[in-house]
Amino acid sequence: xxxxxxxxxxxxxxxxxxxxxxxxxxxxxxxxxxxxxxxxxxxxxxxxxxxxxxxxxxxxxxxxxxxxxxxxxxxxxxxxxxxxxxxxxxxxxxxxxxxxxxxxxxxxxxxxxxxxxxxxxxxxxxxxxxxxxxxxxxxxxxxxxxxxxxxxxxxxxxxxxxxxxxxxxxxxxxxxxxx
Numbered sequence: 001x002x003x004x005x006x007x008x009x010x011x012x013x014x015x016x017x018x019x020x021x022x023x024x025x026x027x028x029x030x031x032x033x034x035x036x037x038x039x040x041x042x043x044x045x046x047x048x049x050x051x052x053x054x055x056x057x058x059x060x061x062x063x064x065x066x067x068x069x070x071x072x073x074x075x076x077x078x079x080x081x082x083x084x085x086x087x088x089x090x091x092x093x094x095x096x097x098x099x100x101x102x103x104x105x106x107x108x109x110x111x112x113x114x115x116x117x118x119x120x121x122x123x124x125x126x127x128x129x130x131x132x133x134x135x136x137x138x139x140x141x142x143x144x145x146x147x148x149x150x151x152x153x154x155x156x157x158x159x160x161x162x163x164x165x166x167x168x169x170x171x172x173x174x175x176x177x178x179x
């Protein structure tokens with residue numbers, strides 16, 4: 001772990017926030033109905049944080065090992081145009097994303113919770129984990145959020161990035177009657 005000042009210095013440079021899905025945007029549980037349809041629950045706090053972060057100029061992408069129409073819909077609803085699904089090798093997927101939208105690896109924050117996230121987390125500038133992540137993932141994170149996956153971990157990261165970059169007050173202003 002690093003100091004708050006070191007974390008803020010790292011977050012100031014974030015240009016991309018890349019997210020895993022299961023265990024980060026969701027609680028990590030897989031739900032299926034009797035017809036075999038996959039169900040996922042998403043936290044509205046995370047969603048609104050993503051929208052605010054994007055409005056502040058930070059890009060958001062999703063890279064996930066599973067394929068899901070529900071994730072595609074959620075990404076669309078949040079205005080996330082960079083969605084890569086069904087990819088176990090997330091670092092290769094990230095490299096493909098960066099070939100289209102160049103960014104230095106050190107200017108990327110990534111939130112992951114399990115072993116398939118580790119390679120990306122060791123290559124980018126700001127690896128983040130929720131407290132319910134696998135221990136080896138937490139050990140390699142610069143920051144472990146207070147909120148669990150699916151319970152606001154993404155919102156916490158979005159707010160902290162905006163605070164470090166000095167954009168949080170402007171993002172919050174419309175909600176408190178300021179312009």
